[in-house]
Amino acid sequence: MNKLRIIGKAILDQYPNGFFSLDQISKLTGILRKYTTDVLVVFSQEGLIKNVKKIRKEHVPGYSPRFSVIYKVLNKKALAARIAPKLKEDTIQDRMWFVIRKKQSFVLQDLIILAGAKRNSARWYFKALRRAGVIRPLRPGGPGVEWVLVRDSGPKRPYVSRT
């Protein structure tokens, strides 16, 4: 995971009220203060967070002046989208996701016929979505089992891990 994602994740997970300081994030993630500052500046420029307070710390002779900076999250959803892994577009998974969303309840054959997926790809996608809690079967198992969409995250397909 890169620094941007680590810091973004820490902000979203550890500070649900949206207020945090530079020192807190640096300490929590173990990333050097100057790199943390760089990432927070990027987030600020993109309008995801805002610097709400900046107090000069006690000056230590021989060192550059240090500040205690407090930030506020402006848009949690956008921040979550910013740190989410980038997905390729117009893939077979996108086509399968389109069919799943439109049909709401579906069988494996729907993905094979309408999305043009291979049987194994469709099976793998079903498993991955089930693991992620996005779809669930209407009965425990067996051939021709019907599935339903339980968590619709919108037209962009959800990220599912390969493992």
Add this chain to the structure above:
Amino acid sequence: MRDKFVSTKNTKKFQSAVHRINHKLHGVERIALVAGEVGLGKTVAGLYFGVSDGATMLTIWPGMSQHWLLRELAKELGVEPAWRTEKLIEQIKKVLLEEPRTLILDEVDHFFSENGTKGIDALETLRKIHDLCHCPMVLIGEEQINKKIARIPRLNDRIVEIVRFEKYREDDVKDMISQLSEYRFGDDAIEKITKVSDGRIRPIMRLIHAAEGAARIHQLKTIGAKDFS
């Protein structure tokens, strides 16, 4: 039964209509209307061509208002819908101008299910979106939808293609079976399927499935009318 999308006379008409409205001519409208009875495969055809064309598909709900429609459309286009209608239209316009795509609207009949003007307003809004963004639109509805839409002259005037989904006849069923099944079907079996299904796609599929099941059990090479029910 093979897992494949069957190309029928109706889906071919649908596909050619979608291609014809995806033109680049200035001043020529881009709305197609698909009409037909229930169970002829209009929605599935819309879904199939929606997937392959990268279109945005929206199913209309009963009693859907203009604001509700715009919110759903904004969500489908991948933007966080704004609260105000004016802002919503701006959002939709921006996305459709930046990334033009075909809009497929299914069950358009629901706009006419109420006596009020709510549905008419929503349809007029769609027409305005079409005029502003020049995006191709496919409206799918039941048999009488063209007569209902004729009540809105401004929208009716912009419909350049009307596709009628018709019931499948014996030769269509024969063609479908040849594409779908690995077994041979006798003429009497095809006649029976056409008669029992009343030319609708869902019963046709169910009967082909049942016939294949019987053929597997009894190890038949050619399936006759008496072999399945």
